[in-house]
Amino acid sequence: MSDFASRLIAWQKSHGRHDLPWQNTRDPYRIWISEIMLQQTQVATVIPYYQRFMTHFPSIASLASADEEAVLTHWSGLGYYARARNLHAAARQIVARHQGVFPASVEAITALPGIGPSTAAAIAAFAFGVRGAILDGNVKRVLTRCFGIEGFPGDKAVEAKLWTLAESLLPEAEIERYTQGLMDLGATLCTRAQPRCGDCPLSAQCVARRDDRIAQLPAPKRKKTIPERQTVMLILRRGNEVLLEKRPAQGVWGGLWSFPEVAPEAVLNSHLQTRFGVQAARVAAMSPLVHTFTHFRLTIRVLVVWVNKPGAAAGAMWLDRFDAHGAALPTPVRRLLDLLD
Ligand code: SF4
Incomplete structure (x- = not known):
């Protein structure tokens, strides 16, 4: 030996x-x-x-x-x-x-x-x-x-x-x-x-x-700059409930429940109306969240949107925000839930 x-x-x-x-x-x-x-x-x-x-x-x-x-x-x-x-x-x-x-x-x-x-x-x-x-x-x-x-x-x-x-x-x-x-x-x-x-x-x-x-030793990998990406997440709130959406099986956080994402250039009110059939009663921005993946860094801008009526969309559900912790959530969504007042 x-x-x-x-x-x-x-x-x-x-x-x-x-x-x-x-x-x-x-x-x-x-x-x-x-x-x-x-x-x-x-x-x-x-x-x-x-x-x-x-x-x-x-x-x-x-x-x-x-x-x-x-x-x-x-x-x-x-x-x-x-x-x-x-x-x-x-x-x-x-x-x-x-x-x-x-x-x-x-x-x-x-x-x-x-x-x-x-x-x-x-x-x-x-x-x-x-x-x-x-x-x-x-x-x-x-x-x-x-x-x-x-x-x-x-x-x-x-x-x-x-x-x-x-x-x-x-x-x-x-x-x-x-x-x-x-x-x-x-x-x-x-x-x-x-x-x-x-x-x-x-x-x-x-x-x-x-x-x-x-x-x-071991020798480090030659440095590559990691690409940056941006997204906007919408935290739709109605009383104590938040809206979660199931993500497609393929792609980032596939199959997990997440706050809806919206393209940074989207017009908020028309997106809310078309996607969820709701209108914003009040909107507030939270501090952006940065999440690093192996291949890129994602900066998440977060808008909290209070709505008056329970809009709905396929693949989405309203959940009590404390119960939402029991769902299969990606880490940034869990962190955002913790930050809600
Ligand atoms: S194998 Fe690692 S811990 Fe052991 S002597 Fe070498 S460097 Fe030190």
Whole structure:
């Protein structure tokens, strides 16, 4: 076994994480849900969502038979909603193609919607003891530092090199502990800022530490300016109620409930009349909200519009503004609801 693997395994035994709610189980369903939730999301944020999700959808069958609205509602606030839609689609695929039994091979797991090769390998290791390499953001950071790998890890050539390296380091046995050890080390010691090298089991062999290059590795992506977009949201109010509209399945916040959007150049009163059959009794502007997506930054101008009569439109509903929190909402809509007086 490589020094790298044996040190990591020994460290995981004594210093790794052992009591997270998705550990100490071989249930692939529980492991799968946790792995998807943990993508781009911190453990502390995930735990309450995970526990609520597992209470509502305790099995593949219950997730597959739920409607998408319910799944999105229980995901609401975690962000990256494609993850929830893919989970739901994958559960249905497992029922349809695998008789409801989670597949055990990395290839079959990777064929499910929303599961990349690293996540598939992690699930296969934890649930079935299958030997395979993982390579998420944390692991890329550990490997680039420990082995002094140059270049941005998201570049194809660098990533290919990291996969080869990750596969060459795999131990013959104890794959679960090794995989968990890599994850734990990346999350708790070899953090992006101020890694705790003094406590690290790999410090004796770490190139970045030896060459004083920790701040330069992994190399950052070449900077691109992020595009700016603008929109206007209308918070239609009638007494304590607000109007929410279901967004189309495709596109930003697909399938979630949102305040209606209007083009910045639209004439407000004629839009209200045509779209909802209402007229504004009073209009007030709230401070704009800025929401950053992976690929662009959205500035949301917000108009609060009080109306006198209950206009309606297909795909829209009036809800008590406190009850509205129970709907599947994108984060900015939730923030705006909190800001209403
Ligand atoms: S010695 Fe420091 S930089 Fe190197 S792997 Fe360990 S924590 Fe990361």
